Amino acid sequence: MGHQDFFLPLNKLQTLVDRVSAAGYQCYGPHIRDAAIVFAAFSSVEQWPVGVVDFQGPGEYRLESETSGRYFYWANGPQGLKPLTFFPEQDLWQSTRTADATVDFHAETGSPQKMAVFGVRSCDLAALALLDRHFLSESPADPYYRDGRERLLLIAVNCARSAATCFCHSTGDGPFAESGFDLCLTELEAGFLIVAGSDRGTELIDALRLRLAHKHELKQKREQFQIASRQQRKLDPVQVRFDLAQSIQSDAWQEIARDCLSCGNCTSVCPTCFCFSEMDRPALGGENSMRTRIWDSCFSHGHSYIHGVTIREETAPRYRQWLTHKFSTWVNQYGRSGCVGCGRCITWCPAGIDVIESIRQVSANTHE
């Protein structure tokens, strides 16, 4: 591996995609749908949006054209890798009842299609590592998540610019990818630098017969890192954890709850939120019933329901649960903060609640 940068000329980008396809992967890449960039299946890089830039702010996401002609001048869309590994809906097992009233259980079988994702950002790789920790490293490993996870080939892209909502640099998760990818691209003015992060990635680079990157190209990469790192938003994860641990009784939760709709948009777009509910879907005949899990949110009414009582009946304790789990108790559970600084919860909040402002509000209230 050696983390050596090679130069991938633009005309070889499609060759890379073809080789990945030939290895049995369905290729997913950037695609504009409903005025936002998402991952979708593609076969030709011609299908990728070119010269598009995203403007993001609290409750705001807007795509505009720009003139650089680059593929990856945008920062991120609502989707990370989460829906590709931890499916929004997943069948778990089927229950069968026979005529003599016995029951039997069968695991849902069938592995998902191998998938290569082009354009993965460093924040998404960091989030994936956190989900891996939760679903796989903590015993027992979740077999459903593992099936979604092991099929992935990840082709990352280092961010050339940050959105106004990004703060991955201060959480230590970007804007450049350091690990967790098979291949990582850096888009330059003409062509890409490409580096391998796994044996599979190395094989792909070897097969493309690329030359090593030149000095001036590496310099351009470093400059790009400097530019993308100059993010407006800052947050000190260590201080935040400390402040939140002190502020469980703060009045600020009520103030924030006045704006919060408890809609769960933030937990859906958050690349690390992992809550799910289970439910039964009985077939009409009644003999078979499918046990299925779907994403849930700590903002839902049912999330804290227990025999007739909802523990978090109001929005304030729900918001507190979400924020303190993400930034404080996550550290107790998994050794680091659950936030990777992608800023999605800010952008996709219909009420425009800014998580960094919320933290400030709660902390200020505590320090008074």
Next chain:
Amino acid sequence: MNKDLNHAFMPVPATVVERVEEGPDLFTLRLELAAAEARRAYHFEPGQFNMLYLHGVGEVPISIASDPQDKHLLDHTIRTVGRVTRGLARLRSGDQIGIRGPYGHGWPMREAEGRDLLIITGGLGCAPAVSVIRYVQRRRKRFGHLNIVQGVKHSADLIWKERWQQWSAMPDTRVLLTADKGDPLWPWHIGPVTGLFGHLQFHTDNVTAMMCGPEGMMKAAARQMLDLGIKRSRIWLSMERNMQCALGKCGHCQFGPTFICKDGPVFRYDRVESLLQVKGV
């Protein structure tokens, strides 16, 4: 899926051997795992719980009330509250359901050996407490003075009168019953469980307390025990929250940094004391 699902994720069939009516909206299912292999592999500790699955309806976490030595029959005392428990209440002998488990950490039975015991429960059919009492009953000599305190809201709520009497006949055992409100013929105490500590027999420096029931009751009882000089590290309680997976994955049962399904449901008091003081955690 290329891996075998272990029973942590998928239930195994279990047969209802007996259904015991315990009181209004309260019943016990005595279950036997259907497969001999599953029975052999199954071991549990008092205080652990199973997920019981009713075909086509759903799953609920229920404490195991029987003794670990009774390998064949697993007792689950269930209160009828929601959709799944209402369905479970309609089961009859011979019916089958699914079981996953056991899950979680149970009571510190080994650590409590040689000590006096305070078992404090509030509400009805408190299965986690029953599992301890039965465990001690079978191994009475390993423990010191046994004190059992049961509080109910109204005297009419009390069930298992014979069981309480039977337990109070055990050697060196005190059973105290109290109701917040009692009718004129209620022969036991009136008031909260915290009013009964003067009637209990234990050595403050050599006692283990185990509690289950409403959080308000457990908080008040714990405060009283601390005032009496019992160490925080000798007080244990069983917690409840919404549970879907019982494996620390679904996120519902989080209580501060803990997942109640795998870090609990039994906790040492000092680990949850500060969280218990906050509403809506």
